[in-house]
Amino acid sequence: MKFEDSKAERFRRLTAVFSVLVTLYYLYWRGTETLNPNAIVLAWALYGAEIFAALVTFLFYFTVWKPVSRSSKEPLIGKTVDIFIPTLDEELNILRKTLLACNNIKYPHRTVVLDDGDRPGVRSLCEELKITYLARPEHDNAKAGNLNYGLEHSEAEFIGIFDADHVPLPHFIDALIGYFEDEKLAFAQAPQEFYNIDSFQHRVDHKKKYVWAEQNLFYSIIQPGRDHWNAAYFVGSCALMRRKALDNIGGFGVKSVTEDMLTSVKLHAKGWNSVYHNEHLAYGIAAETLLPFHIQRVRWGLGGWQVFFKSNPLFIRGLSFSQRICYLASLIYPFEGFQKLVFYAIPPITLFTGILPMRAMDINYLLHFVPYYALSLFAFNEMGRGFGGVLMLEEFSMGKFATYIKTLGVFLMPKRFRRFKVTPKGVSSLAPYRLIAPQVTVIIVSLIAIVWALVQLVFQLRSDEFIIAVNSLWALYNTGLGIAIVQYARQKLFQRRSDFRIPDSVPVLYRIADDINLRLAVANNLTKEGLSLLSVGMIPEEKPLELEIVLPNSMIKVSGSSIHAEKVTSGKIELCRSGFTFTDVSVEKQDMLSRYLYESAVVKFLKEYSTRYETYVEKSFSKPREYKKRANRTLAYLPVLIPEKEGGSSFGVIKDISSSGYLLASQRSFEVDEDITVATVLGSKTVSIKGRIARVFSNESDDYPLFLTGIDLSESQPEDVDHIISIAEKAENLLKL
Numbered sequence: 001m002k003f004e005d006s007k008a009e010r011f012r013r014l015t016a017v018f019s020v021l022v023t024l025y026y027l028y029w030r031g032t033e034t035l036n037p038n039a040i041v042l043a044w045a046l047y048g049a050e051i052f053a054a055l056v057t058f059l060f061y062f063t064v065w066k067p068v069s070r071s072s073k074e075p076l077i078g079k080t081v082d083i084f085i086p087t088l089d090e091e092l093n094i095l096r097k098t099l100l101a102c103n104n105i106k107y108p109h110r111t112v113v114l115d116d117g118d119r120p121g122v123r124s125l126c127e128e129l130k131i132t133y134l135a136r137p138e139h140d141n142a143k144a145g146n147l148n149y150g151l152e153h154s155e156a157e158f159i160g161i162f163d164a165d166h167v168p169l170p171h172f173i174d175a176l177i178g179y180f181e182d183e184k185l186a187f188a189q190a191p192q193e194f195y196n197i198d199s200f201q202h203r204v205d206h207k208k209k210y211v212w213a214e215q216n217l218f219y220s221i222i223q224p225g226r227d228h229w230n231a232a233y234f235v236g237s238c239a240l241m242r243r244k245a246l247d248n249i250g251g252f253g254v255k256s257v258t259e260d261m262l263t264s265v266k267l268h269a270k271g272w273n274s275v276y277h278n279e280h281l282a283y284g285i286a287a288e289t290l291l292p293f294h295i296q297r298v299r300w301g302l303g304g305w306q307v308f309f310k311s312n313p314l315f316i317r318g319l320s321f322s323q324r325i326c327y328l329a330s331l332i333y334p335f336e337g338f339q340k341l342v343f344y345a346i347p348p349i350t351l352f353t354g355i356l357p358m359r360a361m362d363i364n365y366l367l368h369f370v371p372y373y374a375l376s377l378f379a380f381n382e383m384g385r386g387f388g389g390v391l392m393l394e395e396f397s398m399g400k401f402a403t404y405i406k407t408l409g410v411f412l413m414p415k416r417f418r419r420f421k422v423t424p425k426g427v428s429s430l431a432p433y434r435l436i437a438p439q440v441t442v443i444i445v446s447l448i449a450i451v452w453a454l455v456q457l458v459f460q461l462r463s464d465e466f467i468i469a470v471n472s473l474w475a476l477y478n479t480g481l482g483i484a485i486v487q488y489a490r491q492k493l494f495q496r497r498s499d500f501r502i503p504d505s506v507p508v509l510y511r512i513a514d515d516i517n518l519r520l521a522v523a524n525n526l527t528k529e530g531l532s533l534l535s536v537g538m539i540p541e542e543k544p545l546e547l548e549i550v551l552p553n554s555m556i557k558v559s560g561s562s563i564h565a566e567k568v569t570s571g572k573i574e575l576c577r578s579g580f581t582f583t584d585v586s587v588e589k590q591d592m593l594s595r596y597l598y599e600s601a602v603v604k605f606l607k608e609y610s611t612r613y614e615t616y617v618e619k620s621f622s623k624p625r626e627y628k629k630r631a632n633r634t635l636a637y638l639p640v641l642i643p644e645k646e647g648g649s650s651f652g653v654i655k656d657i658s659s660s661g662y663l664l665a666s667q668r669s670f671e672v673d674e675d676i677t678v679a680t681v682l683g684s685k686t687v688s689i690k691g692r693i694a695r696v697f698s699n700e701s702d703d704y705p706l707f708l709t710g711i712d713l714s715e716s717q718p719e720d721v722d723h724i725i726s727i728a729e730k731a732e733n734l735l736k737l
Contacts, residue, residue: 003067003224003385008621012382015617016061019379023054026372034358034365042349042357049342052335057380059329062322064225064383070277073178081109081173081240082156086146088116090164092125093528094285097594098167099129101282104595107173109160114150116143143236144259148251156243163237166192166284167598170702176240179275186245186272187264190238190279191219194286195602196500197609200293200492201286203392204609211609212389213286214396220387220611223276231326232276233264237284245272255310258303262311265327269318283602285500289492294435297400301334301407308332309411337404340397344442347475348449354462361467378616386612398478399485402438436489443482446475501525501532502597503605505665507639507651508533509548512540520639520681522653523549524735526597528590530560530581534637534731536683539578541565547580550651551596552667552704559584570730573682577734600704633658635735636728640678641686642666654680655708657728659721661694664709670696676711680724687724690714 003009030050035043083102087095095113102111112132115122116139126133136149147161158177162168176188194213197204201214226232234241236259246252246263248270253262268274287293313319313327350356358365381388450472456462506523510533521535531549539545541562549556565578585593633656641649642664652666670676674693679686691711698707713721 002069005066006621008617011621012379012615012617013065015375015379016065016383019375020058020061022372022375023057026368027051027054029368030358034360036356036358039355039357042346042355045342046346046357049339052332052339056329056332056336057376059325059332060222060380061383063229063326063329064221064385066228067221067224067385068227068276069224070227070275072175072277072279073181075107075174075178076180079158079177079180080156081107081158081160081177082150082154083109083111083160083162083168084114084147084150084154085111085162085164086114086116086143086150087122087164088143089119092121095122095164096125096129096591097598098162098164099125099131100591100594101167101169101598102162103129103131104170104599105168105172106170107177109173110156112150112154114146116146141254142257142259144252144254144256144263147259148254151243151246151251154243159241159243159246161237161239161241162282163284166237166282167602168238168282169280169599169603172281173240175279175281176277179277180240180242182273182275184271184273185242186267186274187234187239187241188275188277189223189232189234190277190281191223192235192238193219193280193283193606195283195502195598195606196285196288197606198500199286199288200290200489201396209609210613211611212392213611214392216611217384217387217389217393220278221383221385224278226326227274227276229322229326230273230320231268231323232274233327233330234260234267234274236260238282242272245270248272253311256303256306257299258307261303261327261330262307265307265311265313265316265319268323269313269316271318280603280606283598283606290435290489291432291493293492294403297403298407298410301337301404302410304331304334305407305411308334334404334407336397337401337407340401341405344398344401344446344478347471347478348445350471351449351453351468351475354464354467356467361470366470382615382617384615386615386618389613395481395484398439398442398481399489433493436486439482439486439489443479443486446479446482450475499527499529501527502601504601505637505653505655506531507550507653509550510535510539511546513544513546518548519683520641520651522637522639524577524637526593526601528585528593528597530563530579533578533580534734535576535578536681537574538567538576539565541578544583545580547582549593551592552600552701552706554592554596556589556592558582558589566734568730568734570727573727573730575727575730575734596704600701600706603701604706633663634725634728635732636662636724637731637735638724638728639681640664641681642668642676642678644668649679652678654678654724654728657721657725659713659718659725661691661710661712662689664711666707666709667705669698669705669707670709672696682727687720689717689720689724 027050030047035047085098099111110132112134113122113126115133115135118135123133134150134153136146160173179185179188197211203212223232245267249266252259253266256262287296308331313324346357377390381390453468457465457468503525504523506526508521508523509518510521511518521533523531523533525532539562543561545560547558547560560580560582562578563581565576567574567576636654636657638654640652640654642652643649650666650668652664655663655665670693672693672695676693677688677690679688691713693709694712695710696707
């Protein structure tokens, strides 16, 4: 997203300023007019929680005041680069994907695995892939100590760092190293992006092609905002760092388990600069289920406490005022656990006891609270530039509040009782139900309190109807948040599939055993172990098949068998969607698939999803656009044969189709206004359709060139088009199963 100094930007900043003024007035009024002297602990607990909420909001406005958009600079030539991959106990299949991708990075470099688990399997993997293996004799200071050991065995000018599950794209170094023409630049940070959008921290609307992720706000707005203040910080992965800068501060910071933030603080305090390059240059695995999500947040919270109390940026010499403010905003988030506990506890306490934390809850209170709260929500949403999603953020706050409270206890424990835990990824881990016990408690206590107060009201034991109504609504809101997060958490207590199936549209030739005929179908998702195939005609289950997966510039032959199938019919056409597992795939072929999946397929499918929504201010200030009504598109995933200029034909896929046009995925490039005729393959028959090229979108992968082509259909063959659309409608139903 480009952050231009437009009228919309200026207006949203004005809105934020107005929101700050209204909030300050509200807090002044609350502190001078409403605190209940007869319930002083309750009164100050709620007032303190409101002050904390205001502080967080003000810091957010400051941080994202003017986000920066950057474009890559011409790469520096002839620099020496080492890529560090620190690992402890991650699964070898996850580490292998990352190492394969590191070997494919185009800029000259050396890849170094820093194995803190002393695992023979990792050593063997490195020997196989011709990667440098290092294992230190002592294992103190967790990841920071491991990285510092790597620095002791490296002479490179620049250090790239990836977590074991983050798979880099080939142009990673080329995209970042040009920034280092600034001799004072310590590091260039790219966002962490996650491809498994079925994880605990994602919410997806497949129909609208919209995905919300808990960390989107940080990587899409907060980091670009911090970049404006020269305060973007290193996040432990997907970064390129100057060795000289690290040497200047004595290496990576070791006084916190979040060594990334501490290292950033030390670098900025020494006068070094940072850059945030907002382009997805690597793809990792988000915490799939509740347990790894909880483990990850405990580590982050513990690290936040450690930096806050041991290396607080407010008191470190060398930082600018704006850098101190930005770091403060990133350090106080564990306090949110206590703030939310107050917000969840106040309504039940009031409903059970009738004791208010304020002198009166009446119309006068609502006349002050409602405008302040509504304006705060509006301003926050606008300053989030469409990446916020207040309700979703509140839902996740409900999910994390007890975890953040726990982190303070972990911080206060003696160091010898704390053990560094890597976030488990790519494994089937069952989360204990106790992880959702705090949220269930909020739900039960809130509902019981509402019933209790209503019963007292019915039997005329109380007469504070207005107070009961307001607090009941508040308790119901908290209950709704609790139910939402518990319901989703229950679905994510266990990960049934070890690997996320990556959506794609790949032509596949298949031959059933004892049959000499090759048939053409489309794989609509892929992993290294299997795929989902959409075909015309049933494929028998448990019967061996030979498959030829047609990738751009390559073809991979594998053996497999169908493990499940669903079918639908469209007239005389029988459509089948089959799940395949590969039964005979060499390591070499798996590596070829891995490279394609994470260098091309992941990039393609994530580009189809939007991660933001258009805000009210953007809609109001944007120029009215004339929309040409587009015919409804139906998902198709039907294979086609495309004639080549030199003779013969190539394979392609109709991804979606309407009565006026279709979207074609193919390896062939076209010119706009070029005429084209493709043959849609329907089992043993083909249906040819004519059209004209309207637009062409190319995939950015050099090694896996693929073109998405928008084609306007000819009006001369409506019956053939209607026939294909009727089949596509049935195919779409199968794809949604």
